[in-house]
Amino acid sequence: MTENEKVTRNVQGRVVxxxxxxxxxxxxxxxxxxxLYGKYxxxxSKMQAHDEGNECQVGDVVTIEQCRPISKSKAWRLVKVLERAAQ
Incomplete structure (x- = not known):
């Protein structure tokens, strides 16, 4: 890995x-x-993410990636919508 490459953290979650x-x-x-008990x-965690196009609805399953801080509480950006919520 070179110095210019950055590893971004991607997570999947549900829009609430x-x-x-x-x-x-x-x-x-x-x-x-x-x-102690070994049970899973x-x-x-609830994370605030930036949605530039206001395209997500409540219940959508999305992928978000970590980015530079956009505001006090937002340091994640929407990558793509994996599954749309049932209407």
């Missing part, structure tokens, strides 16, 4: 809010193994 202009809230779930449990 699109009320703000050009902003979506994405719920990202991951499975984590419990340290679900952990989730």
């Amino acid at each position: 809010s699109n009320k703000a202009d050009k902003t979506i809230t994405v719920l990202v779930e991951r499975r984590v193994r419990h340290p 449990i679900r952990r989730s």
